[in-house]
Amino acid sequence: MSEQLRSIEEQLARNAEYYGTVDTANITLSCFAKAALVALRSSEGQGFRDTVDYMIELRPELKGPTAVKLLERAYQTDLLEHDVSYPYGYQDEAPWLKTFSSVNVHDDFLRWGLLANNAALRNVQSCVDERYKTIKLFTSLVANRFDAPPTLLDVGSSVLHGDLKLVYESDPSSPVRPFQPIEILNDKHEKAKDERLTKLANVALSQQIQFGHVMGVDITDIDDVGTRRWARGCRFYPDELFQPDVVEDYDLLESTDPDHSRVSFLKGDFATMTRNEVVAASPVSTWDIIAFSTVFFQVSSSERIAMLLNALNLLSDNGLIIIQDAREVIVGMEDDVEGNFSIPFNYATSIIDAQRASDDYEEPVIAWENGRCQRAVFEPKGRIRVNGGDVPIDEALEMRFGNAV
Numbered sequence: 595m596s597e598q599l600r601s602i603e604e605q606l607a608r609n610a611e612y613y614g615t616v617d618t619a620n621i622t623l624s625c626f627a628k629a630a631l632v633a634l635r636s637s638e639g640q641g642f643r644d645t646v647d648y649m650i651e652l653r654p655e656l657k658g659p660t661a662v663k664l665l666e667r668a669y670q671t672d673l674l675e676h677d678v679s680y681p682y683g684y685q686d687e688a689p690w691l692k693t694f695s696s697v698n699v700h701d702d703f704l705r706w707g708l709l710a711n712n713a714a715l716r717n718v719q720s721c722v723d724e725r726y727k728t729i730k731l732f733t734s735l736v737a738n739r740f741d742a743p744p745t746l747l748d749v750g751s752s753v754l755h756g757d758l759k760l761v762y763e764s765d766p767s768s769p770v771r772p773f774q775p776i777e778i779l780n781d782k783h784e785k786a787k788d789e790r791l792t793k794l795a796n797v798a799l800s801q802q803i804q805f806g807h808v809m810g811v812d813i814t815d816i817d818d819v820g821t822r823r824w825a826r827g828c829r830f831y832p833d834e835l836f837q838p839d840v841v842e843d844y845d846l847l848e849s850t851d852p853d854h855s856r857v858s859f860l861k862g863d864f865a866t867m868t869r870n871e872v873v874a875a876s877p878v879s880t881w882d883i884i885a886f887s888t889v890f891f892q893v894s895s896s897e898r899i900a901m902l903l904n905a906l907n908l909l910s911d912n913g914l915i916i917i918q919d920a921r922e923v924i925v926g927m928e929d930d931v932e933g934n935f936s937i938p939f940n941y942a943t944s945i946i947d948a949q950r951a952s953d954d955y956e957e958p959v960i961a962w963e964n965g966r967c968q969r970a971v972f973e974p975k976g977r978i979r980v981n982g983g984d985v986p987i988d989e990a991l992e993m994r995f996g997n998a999v
């Protein structure tokens with residue numbers, strides 16, 4: 595057995611256990627993992643083995659955690675198209691095994707080919723609008739720096755849902771709902787809610803912020819139907835598909851601004867793109883807020899550095915770069931680390947503040963319980979400049995909104 599296959603099997607075994615006993619809200623993923631292990635170890639489920647073989651052939655560098663995530667998403671994308679009983683009918687191993695056997699290259703070449711190519715050629719492209727509440731939070735904190743509505747450049751924007759949420763959530767004529775409130779905890783372990791910080795953070799989050807020009811950049815063609823289907827298949831944990839509100843919000847954003855007239859889009863690789871290409875694609879030459887949300891974990895360390903340098907060259911004098919990702923990716927920008935999103939409070943937000951001109955940026959300011967960004971703790975070491983002082987985020991919130999609470 596190859597090293598890569600072993601690493602895939604190990605991850606499947608971990609998921610079977612984790613989603614079966616710890617995170618039982620996602621039982622469908624545990625059933626997927628158990629059935630996948632059976633398919634790899636027995637004569638059942640040839641279709642699954644073919645998908646894995648194809649993936650290994652094309653991406654020998656993929657490690658177990660990423661490979662398994664891609665397999666889960668590829669099968670989900672396929673089933674959302676082909677089986678109306680998904681995910682309701684997939685909370686058991688048997689239907690997964692049936693699918694693994696029935697999807698095969700001889701019976702249905704197009705369906706199998708699409709599934710295998712999604713797994714082997716794409717990257718995870720989940721677009722989670724709730725993650726962009728950090729951008730709102732920080733923009734509220736520094737809004738008084740800017741003479742005009744701040745401009746926003748979102749790198750790795752996927753299908754732009756986060757940007758659309760930022761632009762439309764406070765527009766009374768739009769059905770797009772506001773961000774869900776944040777809960778700030780005073781400790782990662784005890785998880786007790788800090789009432790005052792929670793109120794302050796939500797005051798910041800409920801400010802009316804008008805953005806100037808907003809542009810997303812992504813390496814994929816987000817107007818391609820296949821990319822849209824893949825992004826949708828990546829967006830949900832299977833069991834989130836049982837929550838009508840979450841699905842409804844997604845579909846609403848999906849149908850908002852289809853022509854990119856309010857939020858523009860530039861397709862390309864931000865690691866190799868020149869500053870001029872970005873400037874030529876927009877009416878502005880510098881950007882007040884530049885976001886990298888959950889994108890650095892997908893690229894090599896040298897690409898991260900190239901992307902960051904590009905951002906520094908496009909940042910306005912008072913601007914902020916907001917980076918959120920797995921903690922080890924943010925603090926180890928120069929290392930080839932993959933990022934683990936299943937450790938609680940390992941999804942973190944960090945900022946580079948043009949006004950601070952310091953290299954302390956890598957200290958995260960917020961640690962989120964997970965990438966859905968509902969509960970968080972503030973990190974004591976991270977700093978932002980507010981009213982001329984470099985302060986941690988709790989102090990910054992107190993300075994800006996303390997009177998309102």
Ligand SMILES: C[S@@+](CC[C@H](N)C(=O)[O-])C[C@H]1O[C@@H](n2cnc3c(N)ncnc32)[C@H](O)[C@@H]1O
Binds near residue numbers: 717721723750752812
């Ligand atoms: C996991 S998604 C995150 C989407 C969104 N920012 C969020 O936080 O929900 C990562 C996105 O980064 C894009 N991406 C990866 N490498 C890129 C690059 N070099 N240049 C531009 N976009 C890139 C991927 O295509 C994908 O859409």
